[in-house]
Amino acid sequence: MQIPIYNPKPQYEALRSELEQAATDLLASGAYVLGPTVEAFEQAVAEHLGCRHAIGVNSGTDALLIALVAAGVEPGDEVVTSPFTFYASAEVISLAGATPRFADIDPDTFNVTAETLEAACTERTKALLPVHIFGQGPDMAAVNELARRRGLQVIEDVAQAFGARQGDARLGTLGDLGAHSFYPTKNLGGFGDGGMITTNNDQLAAQCRLLRLHGQERRDHHTQVGYNSRLDAMQAALLHVKLPHVDGWNAQRREIAALYDRALAGLPGLTTPHTAPHGDHIYHQYTVRIADGRRDAVRDTLQAAGIGCMVYYSVPVHRQPVYEHLQAHCPVAEQACHEVLSLPMWPYMGEERAHQVAEAVRQAVQQA
Numbered sequence: 184m185q186i187p188i189y190n191p192k193p194q195y196e197a198l199r200s201e202l203e204q205a206a207t208d209l210l211a212s213g214a215y216v217l218g219p220t221v222e223a224f225e226q227a228v229a230e231h232l233g234c235r236h237a238i239g240v241n242s243g244t245d246a247l248l249i250a251l252v253a254a255g256v257e258p259g260d261e262v263v264t265s266p267f268t269f270y271a272s273a274e275v276i277s278l279a280g281a282t283p284r285f286a287d288i289d290p291d292t293f294n295v296t297a298e299t300l301e302a303a304c305t306e307r308t309k310a311l312l313p314v315h316i317f318g319q320g321p322d323m324a325a326v327n328e329l330a331r332r333r334g335l336q337v338i339e340d341v342a343q344a345f346g347a348r349q350g351d352a353r354l355g356t357l358g359d360l361g362a363h364s365f366y367p368t369k370n371l372g373g374f375g376d377g378g379m380i381t382t383n384n385d386q387l388a389a390q391c392r393l394l395r396l397h398g399q400e401r402r403d404h405h406t407q408v409g410y411n412s413r414l415d416a417m418q419a420a421l422l423h424v425k426l427p428h429v430d431g432w433n434a435q436r437r438e439i440a441a442l443y444d445r446a447l448a449g450l451p452g453l454t455t456p457h458t459a460p461h462g463d464h465i466y467h468q469y470t471v472r473i474a475d476g477r478r479d480a481v482r483d484t485l486q487a488a489g490i491g492c493m494v495y496y497s498v499p500v501h502r503q504p505v506y507e508h509l510q511a512h513c514p515v516a517e518q519a520c521h522e523v524l525s526l527p528m529w530p531y532m533g534e535e536r537a538h539q540v541a542e543a544v545r546q547a548v549q550q551a
């Protein structure tokens with residue numbers, strides 16, 4: 184049995200002729216960076232997510248960095264984020280010249296909360312950078328209320344939650360700016376790197392557009408030091424084909440999650456994921472907790488059986504060598520790093536494979 188943790192190929196197979204047509208048309212168009220293909224995709228993303236502006240960039244990392252700089256984050260500032268995330272969420276704060284501060288997470292959802300964010304704020308805090316980890320976000324109404332009260336900008340890291348809703352709105356449109364990633368393994372995955380910034384603020388959108396293109400206001404006229412962070416037209420053309428399908432793929436992920444939930448319910452020592460009442464969970468990862476120091480044994484057993492489970496994340500960001508000097512105290516995130524295990528999760532995975540995974544997990548946990 185070989186069941187990978189993620190497999191992008193069935194999405195390609197399902198849309199093969201449309202994708203190949205889009206690629207061929209793009210090759211023939213002669214316009215390969217930004218231009219009308221990228222503008223059309225930006226428009227489609229803005230409509231899909233329900234916001235005024237979408238700005239295509241090179242990657243999710245660049246989307247975060249440019250959003251922070253556009254929001255006015257500068258050297259001397261602090262930005263509060265999660266320690267339980269991919270390293271880039273904090274790295275961009277340092278790249279903007281500011282200092283990351285880490286807010287501990289809620290043990291059930293793995294997300295920061297308005298309370299933990301506030302506990303990490305100081306008078307130097309300029310912005311909050313909540314990460315919608317594994318496919319669900321913190322209560323954004325509470326995060327926005329904190330931001331309003333303290334005069335802070337909110338930049339959402341939506342890299343793992345494209346299309347997830349809270350109430351009537353989609354994540355990435357609730358804060359001041361949202362940063363999305365189209366890395367191939369993400370819920371809307373491209374065929375290479377890509378990213379997108381979303382906002383309802385006209386001025387912030389204009390600033391992001393300037394920054395992604397060398398601070399160039401018009402030809403031969405540079406008003407700022409910016410970046411080379413343009414979205415490739417090939418990625419935009421292919422992602423545009425996939426965009427109408429992402430809600431359906433997220434629904435498939437939820438069905439697999441519901442199957443896992445049922446099949447793993449009541450297994451002693453294992454905790455299935457918790458869905459917060461304030462919004463969708465779109466299961467970028469289906470992540471269980473395995474208590475009592477048995478996680479690594481379970482992982483090894485499953486991997487030996489051909490089941491591609493992974494530990495996201497084995498080291499919290501505040502414990503990375505580069506940030507250890509900040510001496511952040513986040514015991515809940517540290518505990519999570521010892522217990523989490525992400526199971527195979529991908530659209531078109533099918534019920535049979537999911538049952539096989541759940542059965543193997545049951546056996547591995549009972550043996551460990």
Ligand SMILES: *Cc1c(COP(=O)(O)O)cnc(C)c1O
Binds near residue numbers: 243363
């Ligand atoms: C993937 C990811 C990023 C970075 O996106 P890239 O497109 O790989 O640069 C940032 N934050 C989180 C939470 C991610 O999962």
